[in-house]
Amino acid sequence: xxxxxxxxxxxxxxxxxxxxxxxxxxxxxxxxxxxxxxxxxxxxxxxxxxxxxxxxxxxxxxxxxxxxxxxxxxxxxxxxxxxxxxxxxxxxxxx
Numbered sequence: 001x002x003x004x005x006x007x008x009x010x011x012x013x014x015x016x017x018x019x020x021x022x023x024x025x026x027x028x029x030x031x032x033x034x035x036x037x038x039x040x041x042x043x044x045x046x047x048x049x050x051x052x053x054x055x056x057x058x059x060x061x062x063x064x065x066x067x068x069x070x071x072x073x074x075x076x077x078x079x080x081x082x083x084x085x086x087x088x089x090x091x092x093x094x095x
Contacts, residue, residue, distance in 0.1 A: 012067040014083045017057045025053040036070045045076050052080040
């Protein structure tokens with residue numbers, strides 16, 4: 001696992017394609033969100049992150065970068081995708 005920031009400045013972490021990655025993602029996400037969100041919101045975010053990572057690992061077989069942020073009124077943003085070093089360039093040369 002490695003940590004970085006996304007282009008939007010979100011805290012982002014990268015997990016390898018490993019059966020333990022979903023559990024790691026839940027723990028890291030919980031650490032990031034502790035004191036920021038609670039109860040059902042935290043439970044739902046942990047479920048989303050777990051599913052996101054599980055799908056990347058089980059179906060794509062690739063590393064996955066996960067970004068987490070909390071905005072106004074407790075809105076939680078979760079983003080996932082390929083880590084930058086694995087991104088496929090577009091025809092215009094952008095990832």
